[in-house]
Amino acid sequence: MDYRVTRNVFTGSQTIHYACPKCGTALESNLEDAGDDDTCPECATHFFVPGERELDEELRQQERKDREAEQKRQVEQRKAQPGTEHAERATRERQTAQQLRKRRIAQMIVSSGGICQPHETIGLVVGFASSPNSEAAFKRARERLLESAAAKQADGLIHVQFQSQKSRGQGCVLRNSQVLEVFAWGTAVRWTQND
Numbered sequence: 301m302d303y304r305v306t307r308n309v310f311t312g313s314q315t316i317h318y319a320c321p322k323c324g325t326a327l328e329s330n331l332e333d334a335g336d337d338d339t340c341p342e343c344a345t346h347f348f349v350p351g352e353r354e355l356d357e358e359l360r361q362q363e364r365k366d367r368e369a370e371q372k373r374q375v376e377q378r379k380a381q382p383g384t385e386h387a388e389r390a391t392r393e394r395q396t397a398q399q400l401r402k403r404r405i406a407q408m409i410v411s412s413g414g415i416c417q418p419h420e421t422i423g424l425v426v427g428f429a430s431s432p433n434s435e436a437a438f439k440r441a442r443e444r445l446l447e448s449a450a451a452k453q454a455d456g457l458i459h460v461q462f463q464s465q466k467s468r469g470q471g472c473v474l475r476n477s478q479v480l481e482v483f484a485w486g487t488a489v490r491w492t493q494n495d
């Protein structure tokens with residue numbers, strides 16, 4: 301079946317022009333109807349609307365345009381948030397550093413005296429905590445002491461000492477209640493290579 305396809309320059313829609321295969325009446329269909337079966341309004345002959353090749357091409361082009369628009373949109377989105385990738389990497393690195401510090405704290409040797417293992421001195425580290433619960437105050441002060449030692453990449457803490465004093469609480473919650481203030485300090489050390 302002979303046919304031709306025209307495009308409306310304003311709407312971009314395409315029309316198939318062809319003739320009825322039996323009576324030759326000039327007919328038109330939208331490109332979207334290509335391949336569908338239809339009936340001639342003059343002689344009632346059944347036929348398939350031509351133009352399937354053009355419809356396939358049109359659909360392929362539309363798909364390509366959609367894909368390009370999506371890629372462009374993703375590029376624009378990344379441009380709008382240039383820090384996203386960097387921030388994600390920074391978060392991952394921070395999480396890894398936290399895990400390393402936790403492991404270091406768990407393995408840290410803590411002593412109120414000296415230590416035999418060959419080591420180098422990093423320096424003094426301190427930890428402070430206050431709580432109405434004296435046990436909690438000591439525990440938290442010790443944790444903070446270990447945290448600050450771990451932050452200096454220490455393997456051990458020697459000559460650790462605690463000092464505590466009772467005090468009136470400050471702030472809205474603890475006002476006028478008795479709290480225990482605990483101050484802890486020690487010397488952070490790192491094992492030397494030839495141990």
Ligand SMILES: [Zn+2]
Pocket residue numbers: 320321322323324325340341342343344345
């Ligand atoms: Zn016809």
